[in-house]
């Protein structure tokens with residue numbers, strides 16, 4: 119079983135349609151287990167996953183503890199849950215035993231395309 123995790127902020131929130139399609143396809147695989155790995159709190163994570171229409175086993179949502187571990191917070195969970203591949207947009211979160219795939223922070227695209235702008239009536 120290959121265990122793959124995805125960050126939320128700047129990854130799923132930046133490219134929701136692409137990552138939702140990728141994650142949905144991977145979740146159908148019998149040789150891949152998908153995780154959400156974020157430093158957001160559980161309620162905020164759940165809200166975003168619902169907004170994206172992503173369904174997840176609760177035990178596969180991993181919330182990293184920044185207060186306790188700082189920039190090592192995802193490394194701790196990656197090693198605890200034996201994650202093999204991780205997608206993230208923060209270089210310090212790409213330092214772990216996993217194969218880290220860096221999502222380049224393209225400034226032409228908003229960090230969170232799921233958020234409605236306050237004055238956007240369309």
Ligand SMILES: [Mg+2]
Nearest residue numbers: 125127128207
């Ligand atoms: Mg991020």
